[in-house]
Amino acid sequence: MIFNIYSRCQSKEEASGIVKMAAENSLEEQDVNMEENTPSKEQGVQKMFTLKKWNAVAMWSWDVECDTCAICRVQVMDACLRCQSDNKQEECVVIWGECNHSFHNCCMSLWVVQNNRCPLCQQEWVVQRIGR
Amino acid sequence: MITLAKKIKEERDKKEKGNRATESPKGSRISVRDKLLTKEVTELDENVPESCKVDFKDPNVLHEFTLTVTPGEGYWKEGIFIFHVMIPEEYNIKPPHVLCETKIWHPNISENGEVCLSLLREHTLDGSGWAPTRKLKDIVWGLNSLFTDLLNFDDPLNVEASELYFKNKESFRRRVEDYIRLYASPRR
Numbered sequence: 001m002i003f004n005i006y007s008r009c010q011s012k013e014e015a016s017g018i019v020k021m022a023a024e025n026s027l028e029e030q031d032v033n034m035e036e037n038t039p040s041k042e043q044g045v046q047k048m049f050t051l052k053k054w055n056a057v058a059m060w061s062w063d064v065e066c067d068t069c070a071i072c073r074v075q076v077m078d079a080c081l082r083c084q085s086d087n088k089q090e091e092c093v094v095i096w097g098e099c100n101h102s103f104h105n106c107c108m109s110l111w112v113v114q115n116n117r118c119p120l121c122q123q124e125w126v127v128q129r130i131g132r
Numbered sequence: 133m134i135t136l137a138k139k140i141k142e143e144r145d146k147k148e149k150g151n152r153a154t155e156s157p158k159g160s161r162i163s164v165r166d167k168l169l170t171k172e173v174t175e176l177d178e179n180v181p182e183s184c185k186v187d188f189k190d191p192n193v194l195h196e197f198t199l200t201v202t203p204g205e206g207y208w209k210e211g212i213f214i215f216h217v218m219i220p221e222e223y224n225i226k227p228p229h230v231l232c233e234t235k236i237w238h239p240n241i242s243e244n245g246e247v248c249l250s251l252l253r254e255h256t257l258d259g260s261g262w263a264p265t266r267k268l269k270d271i272v273w274g275l276n277s278l279f280t281d282l283l284n285f286d287d288p289l290n291v292e293a294s295e296l297y298f299k300n301k302e303s304f305r306r307r308v309e310d311y312i313r314l315y316a317s318p319r320r
C-alpha cells in the first residue's frame with residue numbers, strides 16, 4: 001500500500017515548494033485476517049491489517065509558476081540565459097518589483113528600456129529589491 | 133530545427149566537461165534568441181490552428197519562417213495568404229516583424245503588406261502590445277484571427293477598405309473576392 005501526500009507551501013518568505021511524501025507500509029501475512037468466519041477473539045472487531053513499518057520519503061522542487069523568469073524562461077535562482085552563455089553566472093542577480101514579480105536583473109534591465117511595465121501583470125515597474 | 137537543437141546540445145555538453153580549450157570560437161556561439169526559439173519552434177509544431185501552416189526554408193535558421201493562412205470562414209474564406217515572419221536578434225525583448233506577402237484587401241493589412249496587429253507593436257501604452265511573455269504561437273494565432281475575431285474595421289490601416297465596408301458591404305465583399313481571385317488563389 002502506498003500513500004501519496006502532496007502539500008504546497010505558499011508563504012512569501014519561504015521558497016514555495018512541493019512536498020511529496022510517499023509512505024509504504026509492509027504487511028505481514030499473519031496480521032491480515034481475511035477469513036470472515038473467524039473474528040478476532042481478543043478484540044471482537046475484525047482487523048484487516050496492521051501497520052508494521054512506515055518509510056517516509058520527502059522531495060521538494062521550485063514552484064515553476066512563480067520562480068521562472070518570464071523573459072529568458074530560466075529559473076530565477078539560476079543565472080539567466082545571457083549570463084550562462086557569457087560565463088558570468090556569479091554576477092547574475094534577481095530583481096523584485098512592487099508587484100512581487102521577480103526576474104533576472106539582466107533580463108529586466110533590457111526590458112524596461114523598451115516598456116517600463118511588468119511583463120506579467122502590466123503594472124508600472126517599480127523596484128522593490130535586488131539580490132539573491 | 134533538428135540540426136540546431138543538436139548543435140545546442142553539443143555546446144552544452146562541451147561546457148559541462150569544462151574544457152575551455154575546445155570552446156567554440158566567437159561568432160559561432162548560439163544566441164539567446166536561437167535558444168529561446170529552439171523551444172518555441174517545437175511547441176509551434178504541436179500548437180497551430182488547422183487553417184495555418186508554418187514553413188522553415190532552412191532547418192538551421194529558426195528566426196525566419198513563412199506562415200500560410202487559409203481561412204475556413206469569413207470574407208477571406210479559402211484565400212491563401214502568406215506571411216513572412218522575421219525574428220530580430222533582440223528577441224524576445226523586441227517583437228518579430230511580420231509582412232504579408234500576398235496582396236490583400238483587408239482593413240488591418242495595407243496593400244504593401246504591413247500588418248496591424250497589436251501584439252506585434254513594440255511600444256504601447258496599454259498592455260496589448262508586445263511582451264516577452266508572448267511566443268511565436270501567439271503570433272500565429274493572432275495572424276490567423278485577423279480573418280475572424282481580431283478583424284477590426286474601426287481602427288484601419290487600409291482606410292479605403294474600411295470606408296468601403298461601412299458604405300457598401302456587398303461591394304466590399306466583391307473587392308475582397310477579386311483580390312483573392314487575382315492574388316490568393318492556388319497556382320495552376
Ligand SMILES: [Zn+2]
Nearest residue numbers: 069072104107
Ligand atoms: Zn531571465
Ligand SMILES: [Zn+2]
Nearest residue numbers: 080083092106
Ligand atoms: Zn544574467
Ligand SMILES: [Zn+2]
Nearest residue numbers: 099101118121
Ligand atoms: Zn508584475
